[in-house]
Amino acid sequence: MDFTVLIFLTSGLFLGWSLGANDAANVFGTAVGTRMVRFATAAVVSSIFIILGSVLSGAGAAHTLGKLGSINALAGSFMAALAAAMTVYAMTKLELPVSTSQAIVGAIIGWNLFSGSVTDANALIKILGTWVACPILAAAIAAPIYLGIQRLLSWAKLHILRRDVYTRIALILAGAFGSYSLGANNIANVMGVFVPASPFTDFKVADAFTFTGIQQLFLLGAIAIAVGVFTYSKRVMLTVGGGLMPLSPVAAWVVVISHSIVLTLFASEGLEHFLASHDLPTIPLVPVSSSQAVVGAVIGIGLLRGGRNVRWRVLGNISMGWVTTPLISAVLCFVSLFFLQNVFNQQVYTEVTYSLSPKVMDHLVESSLPAEDLTGLKNRKFNRATEFLQAIGQRTYLTGYQQKKILEFSETTDIEIRADIVDALPPDWLSAGQIEAVRKLKGRHFKFKWAVADALEQLSDEWRLYPDSIRNKAHNKQIKAKLDYIYRTFKVSR
Template identity: 25%
Template sequence: MDLVLSIALALAGFYMAWNIGANDLANAMGTSVGSKALTIKQVIIIASFFELTGALLFGGGVTGTIAKGIVPLDPIMAVNPDIVAVGMLGAILAAGFWITLATLYNLPVSTTHSIVGSVLGFGIVCAILGIITFSEIHWSVMLGIVGSWLLSPLLGGIVAYLIFYVVRKKFLQNSDKVAGIEKKFILFQVITACFVAFSHGSNDVANAIGPLYAVYEMYGPYSFNLMNALLLLGGLGIVIGLATWGYKVIDTVGNKITELTPTRGFSAQFATAAVVLGHSVIGLPISTTHVLVGAVIGVGLAGGLSGINLKVLKNIVSSWIVTVPVSAITSGILFYVLSFIFL
C-alpha cells in the first residue's frame, strides 16, 4: 500500500474517532451533566480511563463485524488490494463529514449508522462497477444490524422506564426527603457514568477503526498487535473529541429532551450501558445514541408525555432516518473521486 494512502487512512480513522467523541460519547455522557451529577471536566476524566479500557477489553468483536461483516473483501482484494484501502478511506471520511455536520447543529446522530452506511455505500459502488455482485454483499448481516437499530431505542426505553419505576416506587413516592435521596443518587450516577463510558468504548470504537483494521490486516503481518494499536488510536481520538467539542451534544441530550434528575439520569445511563455492553459481547454493532435517547425518553415518559420535548425529539429522529442513505451516497462519491487519485 502506498505510504501516503496508509497515512491518510490513519488520519481519517483518528478524525472519525474524534467525531465519535464529540457526538456519540458526548450524548452518552450528557445525562450526567444534565442532572448535574458531574461537570463536563469530570466527565472527560472519567471517559478518558473507562472509554479506553472498554475499547481494549471488548472492542475487538464489533471491530471484526464492521471490518469484514458487511462487504466481501476477498473478491475485491483479488482484483486490486488498493481498492479496499481507497474504499475504506472514502467510507471513513463520509461518515466523519456527516457526524461533523450533525454535531455542528447539536444533533446526536448514530456513528454506527454512519459508518455502516458508508461501508455499504462502498460495497454498492463495487457491485455497480462489476467488481463484486450485489448478492455477495452480506445482506443477512446488514439485516441483523438494522434489526438491532430498530429494537435498541425501544429496549433502552423499556429498561430505563422499569428501572426508574422501581426507583420512584421504592425511594421517591413514599419519602418526604426527595431532595436528600436525589443527592445520594449522584454517587450511583457517577458509577453508571463509568459503566456507560466502558460500554461505549467496547462497541463504538469499532466505528472508527473497523475499516482501518480491514485494510491494515490485509497488508500484514505486523510485528505488533495491530488490533490493540488501532483500538488505542481510536480510544484516544474519542476522548479528545469529547474534550474539545462534546459540549454541544451534551447540552441537547442533557438539557433539551426532558428534565433530568440524578435518579432519572441513573436509570437512563444504567439501561444504556447494559444494553450496549450486551451487544458488544456478541459482536453486534449497536447505536449508543439510539439506546440512550430511547432511555431518556423512557424515564421522561414515566412523568407523562408532557415531560418530553417533542420538537427536539422530532429533529433527532429525522437526523437518524437520513443518516444511512446520506452516508452511503457520500461514501460512494468519495470512493469514485479518490480512485482517480490513488488507483
C-alpha cells in the same frame, strides 16, 4: 510504518473525534448538564473507560461490520471513514439527530456499490433491525429501573443531601460503565473499516500477553475518541440535558445505566457465549447508536410519567435519521471514492477475482451446492462479485446462503505457507496442535482460502469447524478468526 498509512488513518481518527464529541456527551451529558458531575471528572472517567472498552471488548461488534463488507484497501477505508465523519459532522452542525453507526454502515454500502462487492443482506437486515430495537429496548429497560428506583428512594427516605452524594457516585459509576460499553460497542464504527486493511502487526508485551494489531488499531481510535471528549464534548454535554425532556439527576442516572446496558447487550461476546451455552436466543453483536439508546431511555421514562413532557417531534426526526444518515453517507462515500480513484489515482479497493475452476466445481458438489447449473461458467474469471452473481443469476436461482457460499469458494487468492512465518506464529493464541498442522503445510501454495482450511482440518482436529448452531457459534467464530489470521499472514503480496 509507512507514512501514508498514518495519513489514511486520519479519517478514522476524525470519525473517532466526532464520536467522542457527540456520543460521549450522551453518557455524561445529563450529569454534567445538571452540574452533578464536573466536566473534568466526566472527561477523565469517560476517556479511561472508552479506551479500556475499545481495547478489551471492542472486537465483538467489529465482526458484524466486517461481515457487511470487507473494505480491503486502505484508501477505501480512509474514504469510508471520512464520508461517515463528514456526514456526522454536517448533521451535527445542522442540529439533526445523527448516529455514527448509521453513517458508517452507509459508507460501507457506498464502498460495496463502488467496488462491485456484494452487501450481505442478512448482515444488513440484522443491523437495521437492531437500530429499531435499540431505542425500544432502552425504553423497556429504563421504565422498570425508573419504577424500581422510585420505590427504593421512597422506601429509603434518604436526606436530599445524602441522596445527592449517592446520585453523584452512581452517575460516575454508570458513566464509567457507559463509557466502557460505548468504547466496546462503537470502536467498531471508528476503526472497524480499517480492520481488514490494518497496518499493525501483533507484538508481545513482556512475554505475558499479545497486543494484537486490532487492539493497537482500536487503542489509536479510542485515543481519538478521548481527544474528542476533551476538546469538544463539553458544549454538547451542556446542551444535551434539556433536549428531549427535563430530567432530574436520578432520572439522568436511569438513562445512563439503561443506555449502558443496551450497548453492552449489543457488544458483549461473553453474554453471547453465556446465552448460547444455555440454549437461549442470542443478541446480535452490532454497533448501535448511543444517541438512540439515550433517546429510547428518556422516552421510556417519559411514557411512564404519562408522556406529557416528551417532545414527540424529536422521535420523528430520529426515524428520519434512520433513512437519511446512511443514504447521505453512502452517496458521499461513492462519489468521493470515484474522485479518490480517478483524480488522485489511489487504489480504493483490491480487486477480488472469482473463478469456477474444476477444483472449485468439485468442492461445490461436495458442499451440495448446484454445481451442474454453473458448468457454463467453468474456468471463467470475474473481477467483480456483482458481475459474477449476475452471470450465475442468468443460469440458475440461488438462495442468499448459496450465493454467499459460492462467492466464498470461488474467491481466488495466493497463499504460500512460508517456513519463517510459521516459526513466528503466536503460540499463546494458536494451540501447539494448530501450529503443528500449519507447519506440515510448509512450502505449499494455495489458490483458495477454503483449500487451506480443508488441508488444516485434515491435519488436525483442532482446526475443525463444528456444524452451525448457536452453541457452536463461539467455537466456530474463534476458528474462523484464526483462519483469517492465517490467510492474512501467509498471503503473498504482489
